[in-house]
Amino acid sequence: MLKFVVFSFLIVSASLAKDTQYTFDTKYIDIPLDHFSFTSNRTFTLRYLVNDTYFAEDGAIFFYDGNEGDISMFAQNSGLLFDMAPSFKALIVFAEHRYYGESLPFGNLSYTAPEYLGYLSSMQAMADFVFLINDLQKNYANPEVLEKLPVIAFGGSYGGMLAAWQKMKYPNSILGAIASSAPIWQFKGQNPCDSFYKIITDDFQTIGGDKCATTIKNSWEIIRTLAKNDSGKAELAKFWNFCTAFETDNDIDALVDWVSEVYAALAETNYPYPTNFLAPLPGNPIKEFCSKIDAYEYDDDKGLLKSIGEALQIYTNYTGTTKCNSLQSTSDVLGEDGWNFQACTEMIMPLCSKDDDMFENIEWDFQKYSDNCYKQFGIRPVNDEVPILLYGGKDLSAAHNIIFTNGLMDPWSGYGVLTNYSSDVLAMIIKDGVHHSDLRGGK
């Protein structure tokens, strides 16, 4: 079947937090709304968080390129900066990405129409960071000690893409970049669109065993068959502990998306230790999930669905306090609408799944994708080549001093830079790592 695939990284980022509480001063800076056109002098207020515990004037700036969510979420889940800061006497700065968290250029109107939302773009966000870094240099660099403080940009996932691109487009703004789990090669024709789902399938097979992946693969047809009538829809909701029954075929499509995203999230966040954010999770959640599948005995199709329903509680109800599940987004710190808009304008990243993975088939159809964008936002992507035109495709000749890190079990790693590109554009592989494992730090 065909689905509208705009797979948010946020599902991923949602499960990153550990319990550590880092402290910051919250600051704000006025920045031009539009760096590239000049219809007005309008500015907006960007939020950023600063920790100067380790900073000295002969030190550095560690600058986190915010991504698609509230910056405080990322600031609590990127311990690597704190681990490294003492050695580099680094000022730690987490810059919020425009249109997420508190950095809403038009306040409550920001998401109401393209005339307001249109200034949400990676190109604008990167220029925001360049402006902010220029300001930080004025406030923190002491020319008698260092003319300019060396700045290292950090970013994970989409933020990693921004960090890498920032070093290419604005080489003067930063000395180098650590781009963690950045799928900068997930655009038209750059990699197979099914890598994402294939890697998840491999993860489930490797960690959870064949039965687990096979159970999931077999579930789709059972779901579709059962859901053909109302009583089946009701049963399905009951098996998987949903608060309300499913009513339409669209609901079933949404359910298939929802559970596919749960599998993806389990793979992306298969950290070896418990994590806690939207969904509290045990360490090695895929293993926990598949153990439940393995342990559940059944002898018919409905039993198979029930076994999945049982296992899903690892993700939906690890603490035992969730009464029932919902297809709605579970938190307002996620910027899903924002990311979906970005995916409809610049970040056109084909995803698909085929017969040889455990997911229901998903076809990549740009025209339908475009139609859905228009329906949702009143805007279409210009074409599916925009990101390649803007960011240069596989040509990294403008890049220097970038380290791309990828965990090979992370489904996004299929679109990352996995081998050294040049003497100063390096790839680091974390064999058992998942989505920006390294950014979380060792503490």
Add this chain to the structure above:
Amino acid sequence: MLKFVVFSFLIVSASLAKDTQYTFDTKYIDIPLDHFSFTSNRTFTLRYLVNDTYFAEDGAIFFYDGNEGDISMFAQNSGLLFDMAPSFKALIVFAEHRYYGESLPFGNLSYTAPEYLGYLSSMQAMADFVFLINDLQKNYANPEVLEKLPVIAFGGSYGGMLAAWQKMKYPNSILGAIASSAPIWQFKGQNPCDSFYKIITDDFQTIGGDKCATTIKNSWEIIRTLAKNDSGKAELAKFWNFCTAFETDNDIDALVDWVSEVYAALAETNYPYPTNFLAPLPGNPIKEFCSKIDAYEYDDDKGLLKSIGEALQIYTNYTGTTKCNSLQSTSDVLGEDGWNFQACTEMIMPLCSKDDDMFENIEWDFQKYSDNCYKQFGIRPVNDEVPILLYGGKDLSAAHNIIFTNGLMDPWSGYGVLTNYSSDVLAMIIKDGVHHSDLRGGK
């Protein structure tokens, strides 16, 4: 005194043409109005000129990055592309810069208000070129012969800046760039603001002799003194053959600007052969100008002004058909309003003159500059660092395969790249060359 200095390159480009007529097919392409924000799907029509005389599928594309004027003017004055095209089997393309010539995104409204004019920017124009090149690849590259045609960008003056920056920001769009007379280092703090006027002064001294430069230097005080009363203003208009008398002190300021720009234009276009565009000019126009000064005998201040008036005819009336002069712009192919807008937003290039050159003193005062921008366009520059933030200042680490060419007698060369930056970012000097001498070609 303080003046509002937005010195248009166009004064320069105005005198470039030779009589050769190159022929082109005129083509058009629809391009997104805004590449970096997404408030609408609005597009506009960009004009470009194509000559495929020398093109073969195993050849190349020579792509001229249009600058601030009607593209047909540049297409007739850049013979270098035609000189080189046969050897490279190159398709020759001259792309018009948005908001100049016919490429007006909002038709007659384009220049009426910031909401229309605001999309005029170098960043947008460069992305236009990237889009157009992508389209050309589809139309002209034959994948069975070459997957992609190698593209070399050419540009002169501001267009040379675009060509160089395009290679840095969009390395995948072009293989290399020839950036002729491109003052990419004429932004805040990068070079002395008085280099421009100093080089002109040197040109006049070297070519025309000390008397010529001294006469000009002495003229300013005489002009200001004479113009204190109405009869003096009238005399001045008569000495320099102006159609109407000057009435206000502002007129005299404008006259000082006008004649300063004539001196600059003589230096910029001091080609060894006659040229003909807005102002037909002899070869070596500075020499011709100064010969007139030398030959004119006088014994008082008014005589000095008359001698300049006589010499000015080299520029204003070389053919003997100009009845009288005017302070107004003399041609509508010049995009002065457009350039002034760009100079008020992105291209903030400090210019000044001091005691040791032949010009009246001009102070660089960013606040007054900004005030004048607001008065003229209803928009202020964000700050004077914008171009450095956008284009990386003197850091060319993202650059590869760029040749910067400069004529050392060109006043803009004071802000160019005059020495090799790296093994593939090279500087070529034309000792006796003026403003993009090389682009004109040898024919």
